[in-house]
Structures are given as C-alpha cells and as structure tokens.
Amino acid sequence: MKKPTPTLADLRENYTMAGLDVIDVHPDPLVQFQSWMNLAIGSKIVEPNAMTLATADNNGVPSSRIVLLKHYDEKGFCFFTNYTSRKGQDIAQNPHAAITMHWKELERQICIRGKVEKVSHEESETYFHMRPHKSQIGAIASEQSQPIENRMALEAREQKLLEKYPEGTTLPLPEFWGGFRIIPEYIEFWQGRPSRLHDRIVYTIDENEDWHINRLCP
Helix, strand or coil, rough: CCCCCHHHHHCCCCCCCCCCCCCHCCCCCHHHHHHHHHHHCCCCCCCCCCCEEEECCCCCCEEEEECCCCCEEEEEEEEEECCCCHHHHHHHHHCCCEEEEEHHHEEEEEEEEEEEECCCCCHHHHHHHHHHHHHHHHHHHCCCCCCCHHHHHHHHHHHHHHHHCCCCCCCCCCEEEEEEEEEEEEEEECCCHHCCCCEEEEEECCCCCCCEEEEEEE
C-alpha cells in the first residue's frame, strides 16, 4: 500500500550535530563569523555566501530576496546590485536591512541587522571589473526590477553590448550599479539542537561601539 504524502505539518528535522554556548564564541563577532564562514566554505556547501536580504520601503512594506555576500571586514558586510532595483529603492528610502545565512548542512544560520550605506565608487569599480566579462555585460543590460516585454528583448540588449564591448575590452562602471555595506548592530549565531531547543547566541553593540553577548531562548 502506498504511503500517504507527508503534509507540511509532518515535516521536521531533529538537529543533533553540535551545541553552542556563550563560552564557545569569540568576543569579536567578526572573528566568530569568519570561523563559521571558513567552515562552511571548507564543507563544500554550494554558495555558502548566499544570504536572504530583507528590506522595507518608507511605508514599512517589506521585500526579500537572495543575494551574495562579496566582502566583509570590521566595517560591515557588502553585496553589489543595481541601485535602481527594488532593494536599491528600499534602501534609499529606509537605510536599514537584515540578512540571514542558512547552512542546513551544518544546522546553522547567522542573522545580521544594521544600517546600510553605499560603498565607495572605487570599491564598486574594483569589484565590477573583477566580475566575468558577461556578468559585467549583464549588469548593464538589465534594468533590474523593471518590466520587459520578453526574454528576446533582454538578450538583444546583451548582444548589442557584446558587439560594443567584446571580450577583452574594459566596460565602464554604470552609475546605477555598485555596492552596499550593512553596518551590523545585531549579529546572531544559531545552532540547531534536538527538540527545537536551539542555541541562539547574540551580539549587540552599544553607543560606545562595544559588543555584548547574550543567549536567547529558542
């Protein structure tokens, strides 16, 4: 007899890989982040730098999407995009955002919240020219988040740009494209545990830019 298909309410995992306590984490959240990121990269997870970016406009209407973390340091966490996109418009109106990185293979996630600023023109230009040639072309060809009649029209734009800027030529950085930096105010490290009693260790920063560490209930 065929088994019934499980319902969404039936789906659950019991996390048993590891635990996490306040005494386990580094006092500096960036060092702790780097430790977890290095492990995720070493574990051969596909796109370990993928993260959900949540933004909201000035009316509080939220939106979210997956983007890629491309740089992080003591100043913050950087991603690159079209400034006229939905996320770019949200950030222009409301310069705050949240990101979540989820590594199910490690039963871990990291949640970060903070203010957002544009990176410098020089930083954007450096990263733009590090990208593959066709990725640069694609960034110029796509009016991100704007309606377009069909895919053929998008590919026609791409082809026209490829003819103007063949492989080996230098493309100019578009004015509408560049990086954003999330300056963290809250960083949470989440480790899955049995019976949904997960470990949540959170760093929050005070007015003196000192980090404080606490455990949260799951």
